């Protein structure tokens with residue numbers, strides 16, 4: 001019974017990741033209060049309850065509407081895999097589009113306590129750019145998203161233009177690149193890498209191989225933030241990475257690759 005209440009399994013055929021749902025909800029609540037404030041969090045929770053009961057009360061406080069109002073960007077919605085405009089040979093590996101929570105992202109990122117201006121940031125499978133917008137709030141050397149779908153990449157480009165028009169970019173160059181994560185080349189410098197369950201183990205293996213190759217001579221740490229880490233065993237078993245922590249009841253895993261190995 002307790003296991004049922006506390007444990008939730010994220011599932012894809014052949015893969016599963018269990019996380020502590022109670023800890024996740026508790027942490028999510030605390031993070032929402034930290035970044036959104038108490039009043040807007042409570043109104044958002046009430047709006048969710050009303051929406052579940054099919055009552056259109058407090059509609060404008062639904063969390064996703066608060067996010068659109070706050071950022072001015074629409075990164076919401078789900079695009080299922082069969083609707084993604086991607087090459088057929090990648091259809092088996094690609095996961096559907098869905099934006100991450102930028103508050104969860106900011107919480108995990110800030111826990112690294114790093115000097116952002118020493119790091120480049122890359123989101124592999126960046127979709128409409130929700131996390132690019134969140135990362136651009138920090139003074140990274142650059143913020144880059146790599147997205148396989150042309151349509152999502154174009155939306156991300158529009159969102160980036162809006163952010164730039166509004167003067168909301170603190171990072172260096174903010175870019176969405178249309179392409180395959182497996183073949184993206186990194187500059188030889190310190191990085192914070194982000195993946196939100198974007199692809200299967202075949203592409204993740206190629207991504208990790210590229211990172212090893214391109215950053216072989218980099219002495220600074222490389223952080224790997226893995227949200228909904230369906231294929232975490234690849235990082236757990238890699239001699240290059242150490243797991244730093246779990247966050248949100250294990251729904252996030254944070255790894256570090258220390259330079260000089």
Ligand SMILES: C[S@@+](CC[C@H](N)C(=O)[O-])C[C@H]1O[C@@H](n2cnc3c(N)ncnc32)[C@H](O)[C@@H]1O
Nearest residue numbers: 094097098099100125126127148180181196198
């Ligand atoms: C779950 S979404 C994550 C979106 C974004 N990172 C965020 O957190 O808001 C996963 C994205 O990965 C993209 N994707 C899947 N396979 C890819 C690949 N091989 N190369 C680049 N992008 C890929 C999908 O098109 C989708 O937009």
